[in-house]
Amino acid sequence: MSYDKTIAQAARTELERRRSQAEKTARQNLEGFLSNCPRAKEISRELAKNSAGAARAVLSGGNVHEELEQRKKLGLALREEYEELLKAHGLTRHDIEPRYSCSECRDTGFVDGRMCGCHRALRRSIAYRQLSAGLPLEQCTFQSFLLDYYEGDPAAKKRMKEILDTCRKYAENLRPRSSNLLFWGGTGLGKTHLSLAIANAAIEKGFGVVYGSAQKFALAIEKERFSREDSVGTANSLKECDLLILDDLGVEFSSPYSDAAIYDVVNERLMAERPTIISTNLDPSGLEKRYGERFASRIVGGYALMRFKGRDVRVQKLNR
Ligand SMILES: [Zn+2]
Missing domain, CATH: 3.40.50.300 (P-loop containing nucleotide triphosphate hydrolases)
Structure with missing residues (x-):
């Protein structure tokens, strides 16, 4: 089924609105959490340092197995602590990650270059509404x-x-x-x-x-x-x-x-x-x-x- 350009455009605008709304809410929740919880901010920094360290260890060659194991453990512990802190603030991981209306395409309207079902449904409903x-x-x-x-x-x-x-x-x-x-x-x-x-x-x-x-x-x-x-x-x-x-x-x-x-x-x-x-x-x-x-x-x-x-x-x- 082909649609005229105004319907295609309206569908794109709506997808963009959904996507940026989901991302904005997640960002606001995250910023609020981090500013109320200095330890969580620290953990984020430590996690970044930890993965940079792991990458350095791999690049340096030699026997890196032990160091990687240690860093993996540290990473897990940090993430666990982070989850606990979220819980203590009445939040879950879902609150600080975008909640897209469509998890298939993450509100982009496309999956692997093909139009997502939600996008087709959206165009249809816009066309019907116009009619x-x-x-x-x-x-x-x-x-x-x-x-x-x-x-x-x-x-x-x-x-x-x-x-x-x-x-x-x-x-x-x-x-x-x-x-x-x-x-x-x-x-x-x-x-x-x-x-x-x-x-x-x-x-x-x-x-x-x-x-x-x-x-x-x-x-x-x-x-x-x-x-x-x-x-x-x-x-x-x-x-x-x-x-x-x-x-x-x-x-x-x-x-x-x-x-x-x-x-x-x-x-x-x-x-x-x-x-x-x-x-x-x-x-x-x-x-x-x-x-x-x-x-x-x-x-x-x-x-x-x-x-x-x-x-x-x-x-x-x-x-x-
Ligand atoms: Zn979709």
Whole structure:
């Protein structure tokens, strides 16, 4: 998966921040310890002298075995004493050595010249965050989904209660191969609210979530088509993220290229069994009209269809 330069740069900056933070903390702890414990400072000097002496002995040739043994013993004793002093100051060796977030690459992002797993994960999460930027995630939770708006219509209220329960369970049991959901119904019935509530729960669980309107993604894909940069970012992120939430499908501008790209995303995720949630105002026959029979049959066959009912919640909120 290739990323555009801003994502690569942001990942490098974050790694650098982690690394220097870990090193700074260790340095501060060490300096604090040494200034409170003159004996530890002395030991550091003696240890340095001891290893310099060992090197001299080796260079001088002759029978150095005995001297080296002695110096080894001295070194061990000094190190032991140092550990004791650390303990007496409520510290361990870990406190005066950098605690990197990733012990594999020590927050450099590379192991033996190859990109570390933590670096790849970081780039992915930055890419997803960029794609999902500006979402009202905090406002849209399961708790804040009010069924009162469906009060006048018992059938709709019952249906929406079922949908709410299903979504809650879906979020609780979310796995890498969870099923796909299609939220279908008119504007303002809570489709976006519930899909954001699922996104919240998924992010909480550490899933790489990409959320956005079909319109936004179609425009990004169309733009990247003509971009000279080696970035196939959006389409790939949509295909590869752990959970994709495609909002408002069917109202995006239509071009054969972006329609094909959206079909491609939906299809590849089905094949790879990666969960997707789509919300749309279109019913299945509307989907067929808009995207063709092949697309509609993929959706009908591969998604749990959930029809939202009731009156426009947004209008009701305004009236209150
Ligand atoms: Zn790493």
